[in-house]
């Protein structure tokens with residue numbers, strides 16, 4: 504097997520993960536595509552070119568699936584250089600609406616997933632002096648109305664990024680995160696298709712539009728690159744200026 508760098512991308516079948524897979528493949532990486540729906544991953548692998556993409560489906564909330572993802576990657580390529588923890592689900596709702604089952608499922612995918620992938624990939628990342636990029640959210644920096652459970656998972660991702668960056672720095676592994684705001688993907692389709700909601704979003708996003716998945720993928724690629732070699736433990740907003748505001752209204 505040719506000794507190209509290897510990037511593992513969870514949630515690579517759509518949206519930001521798919522854009523990241525294409526960007527890293529373009530940058531010359533072997534990309535390992537993970538998600539629960541194999542057909543979506545096969546389509547992305549087809550687009551990228553099968554010689555550069557490896558599909559390993561699995562549910563990142565299940566320890567055995569995470570183990571399988573990392574082990575098969577190393578069996579195939581003998582290295583892991585970049586780990587992109589992007590897989591997540593969104594379950595909104597108020598305290599009366601969110602069940603314990605919803606809470607546990609969302610926490611398991613969005614927060615336990617990155618914990619498990621990093622735990623399993625750690626020794627390989629230490630060997631390659633690699634880097635991790637977690638996909639947090641502006642919802643992991645401040646709160647949203649009606650989405651406390653999602654926000655709690657993204658808060659966990661942000662803090663896991665900062666604290667693990669401290670532990671891994673002496674080992675030569677960098678851990679950073681991106682914090683997108685509204686991005687035009689399947690996850691945000693309900694918002695994107697609703698004119699009234701979009702009008703409200705545009706009042707809060709300085710650049711007055713949703714981000715494109717590629718615009719997030721480009722920042723992920725920067726964080727993985729040598730240009731970001733002195734950056735670790737950062738949460739980089741990719742948000743069209745949303746977090747530039749202190750929250751007071753435009754008058």
Ligand SMILES: NC(=O)c1ccc[n+]([C@@H]2O[C@H](COP(=O)([O-])OP(=O)(O)OC[C@H]3O[C@@H](n4cnc5c(N)ncnc54)[C@H](OP(=O)(O)O)[C@@H]3O)[C@@H](O)[C@H]2O)c1
Pocket residue numbers: 513514515516517518519520537538539540541543561562563564588589590591592612638639640641682683684685686687688689690691
């Ligand atoms: N879109 C936004 O406005 C926005 C804003 C801020 C942050 N984000 C974050 O950006 C990341 C990517 O989301 P997206 O917007 O690109 O949405 P998306 O298109 O829904 O992508 C999420 C991907 O994660 C996969 N996934 C879900 N659960 C999984 C699991 N248990 N194991 C493995 N894969 C799983 C899904 O595929 P399967 O269902 O086939 O598994 C899907 O391809 C997420 O972390 C999200 O929280 C999104």
